[in-house]
Amino acid sequence: MTSGVTPEGIEWEHVPLPALEPAAARDVFKNTYRDAAGGLELAATETQLDNVLESIGHMPLAITLMATCGGHLGASPDDLLIDWGKAGTEMLSGGGKGRLSMDDTIGLSMERGVNSDPNAHRLLAVLSMLPAGTTGENLLKWWAPTIHTSTHAAVETLRTAALIEQDHGPFLASRIFVRPTIQSYMAHQDRISGPVRDQVHDACYEFIMRHRSIPDDNRFKSNLDALASEETNIQGLLMEIPVDAPRPNAVDALIAFSVYQSWTKPSVVVASHALEVARAVYRNQHVTDRDTAARCVAAAHQSLGRSLFILDRYDEARTHFEEAAARYRGLPGGPDPHRVGEASMQLVRTWTYIGTADLHSLVTEAYANLASDPSDRYHVARGLLGSGYFLWWSKNLDEALQKLSAAKEIFETLENDCPASTAECLYYMARTHTFHADAHATATALPIAQAALAKAEQSGETGLIGHAAGLVARCLVVLGSYEEAEKATARSLEASQALGSPLRIARGLELLAYSCAGRLDLPGSRVAYQGARGQFTKIRETLLGGEGVERCSSNLALMEGLTVMELDQSVFSRLEKPSAIY
Incomplete structure (x- = not known):
């Protein structure tokens, strides 16, 4: 009855019974809990209940047993999660004579050829330690190489016993995984050996x-x-x-x-x-x-x-x-001079965000460490890049361009092409031009920023991609190309949201809001400014966060009470620009 493979000799229509959908799982849990608690309703938030349901894989039997246990005890979902972590499937008893517990049902599956097959048992133990499952390729190459010759047979044994599941498709590319209830069963009572x-x-x-x-x-x-x-x-x-x-x-x-x-x-x-x-x-x-x-x-x-x-x-x-x-x-x-130099340059950048220290001596020391071996051209260039960043931040733009250009030339001659460091050089070179609030300087910066984005994409570093895409968007906003700017902003926001940085997300949303206003899209601008203000508020105690909250609040106040027809270029010109534009 629990097998995923049908017996031979009979015409079967196989209808898989998967885990319940979240909404259905919640209903089953609440109803079962109420019955077991004598009519008392479950007092819990949806998030608390979902945490319990996810821990047991939304499996119907586990839901029934867990809810029954909780209802009898009057336990909260948080209490049930704690007990699940300590006891696992042992806590899910059948609730009466002749009724199977979760351990009993899993134990029956284990007896179906698994306990007598060392390879299958070892493979189940390995997979039980991998909560997200793994591909057949990684299973063979990394996680279970010692049973390589019989992995396919062991997988089939475990699938027949309904202890593991496998996606459709070729074995190497398919994902093989163990349900959370089975993982919990294996994790307790030393069912996974020390050597495994x-x-x-x-x-x-x-x-x-x-x-x-x-x-x-x-x-x-x-x-x-x-x-x-x-x-x-x-x-x-x-x-x-x-x-x-x-x-x-x-x-x-x-x-x-x-x-x-x-x-x-x-x-x-x-x-x-x-x-x-x-x-x-x-x-x-x-x-x-x-x-x-x-x-x-x-x-x-x-x-x-x-x-x-x-x-x-x-x-x-x-x-x-x-x-x-x-x-x-x-x-x-x-x-280790190079390590000292890299850590010191990271410290310099951190201080520029805090904004309260004299950094000249720290930058000088960091560069001296990175460039301590002139024959190591990579670290010499890293020193030039760090110095160029500091000069850009200090608004010594001509000197910054010289340092950044020198660093870029070195990076481009090295064997790996150094796409990330080259992208960073190009990014700050473009930023030196955007200090000038005119279309000519911005037009000069745009292709440099686009080159930075291409290099960042080549590297794959998420943070650099977000920075470079954001700079491309800012240039396009200044040049009035709002639709193109919003495409670049979307790419920047995607990267920023992946990283989870409130400042980066806030800057992207603020730029989007300003761009929407430039297109005279009042509803879009309001929503984006509200989102940006919410992100800036998370870091309000920082200098950049506090300033961002004030700008967004000021612009929202300016647009308050306006209708779509009333937003025109005269209103747009009075909006405070995002600080990162120039």
């Missing part, structure tokens, strides 16, 4: 390290795709790493993955765990390679600082960049 856990964790670390690269590496874009395909699985496994006794390569993998997330979707959770584990290893007196352990702590600080910076938490980011630079200076094996 170690093997999966080691495979996870190797997968990360094989796909580690930087945005100037031509493999970066493909590596991002590879890591994204297993991101949920990787994050779950990394967060299991114990602070006191990590396995070999665990710390390096944690740091590398937190850096990856800072380029795609910053996570303070993973980055903070990386720092905690790295610190614990460094404090361990039995660790003999003190220099490597110290480098890991510095790198973890730098990675956490980068994520905090992108999330617009500048004061917190600053302390971590300062700590990273200090630790790279004081490594047991001697200072």
Whole structure:
């Protein structure tokens, strides 16, 4: 009855019974809970209930048993989630003599050839540690290479027992996964052996390290795709790493993955765990390679600082960049000038967002460290780029152009073409022109900004794509090409929303609002300004956030009471321009 494969010899019409749709699952849970609670209604928000339903995979039997358990106890969804985390499927009893519990039904499936097949049992254990499932290709290559010769047979055994599911299509490309209820069953009572856990964790670390690269590496874009395909699985496994006794390569993998997330979707959770584990290893007196352990702590600080910076938490980011630079200076094996320089340049950028420090000496020191070896042309160019950024921010535009142009020329002659750093040079070169609020300067900046966007797309770095697309949009707005500007703004907003930066999202929405007003689209402009103000409000305590709230509020007040017919160029000319236009 539970099998996904029909018996032979009979004409069957196979109608799959999938998990319930969310709305139906909510109704079943509420009704069952009410019956079990003697008419008492479930007191919970939709989000709280959805969290419970997602944890059990929206499976009908699990919903019935979970709701019955909750109703009998008068438990809240949050209480049920806590118990689910502790006891798993053990908590889902049948509720009476002769009625099967969730453990009983899963146990019956396990007896159907799985317990007697070591390969199938091992494969189920592996897949149970991968909450998002995996492709057949990654299963063979990374997660279960030791059962390669019989993987297909093991998969078929597990599918027959209805313990795993597989998408349609070729095996290598299809996704194979275990339902949350089965995952929970396997996670308790030591049903997954220590050797299997170690093997999966080691495979996870190797997968990360094989796909580690930087945005100037031509493999970066493909590596991002590879890591994204297993991101949920990787994050779950990394967060299991114990602070006191990590396995070999665990710390390096944690740091590398937190850096990856800072380029795609910053996570303070993973980055903070990386720092905690790295610190614990460094404090361990039995660790003999003190220099490597110290480098890991510095790198973890730098990675956490980068994520905090992108999330617009500048004061917190600053302390971590300062700590990273200090630790790279004081490594047991001697200072690492290039690492000191990169951390210091990140600190410079953070201070420019805070806006309260004299940065000349810090920039000078950072450049000296990056350019300490003249034969290392990549780091020399990185120093020029950082200096060019600071000169641009200081409004020393001619000097900024010289530094940025020199850096770009070096990057373009290097083997990898350095698409990310080249894009960054082009971006700030275009920004030097947009300081001048006239059409001629903006027309000069536009093709440079478009070249920056092309290079950013080549690299694949989300943040750069968002910046460059936003600059293209700003140039087009100044030139009055509002429809084209809105296409570029949409690309910028897509990247900004992926990163989750309130400032970047706010700037994109404000630019969209201004562009809509330029087209005399009053409703569109109002909605976009309201959205922008909401995002700026999230970072209102920062200088840029506070100014953004004031601009958006002022413009909304100006448009208050206007009808569509009353919005004209005279009103548009009185709107405060987004600060990033010039």
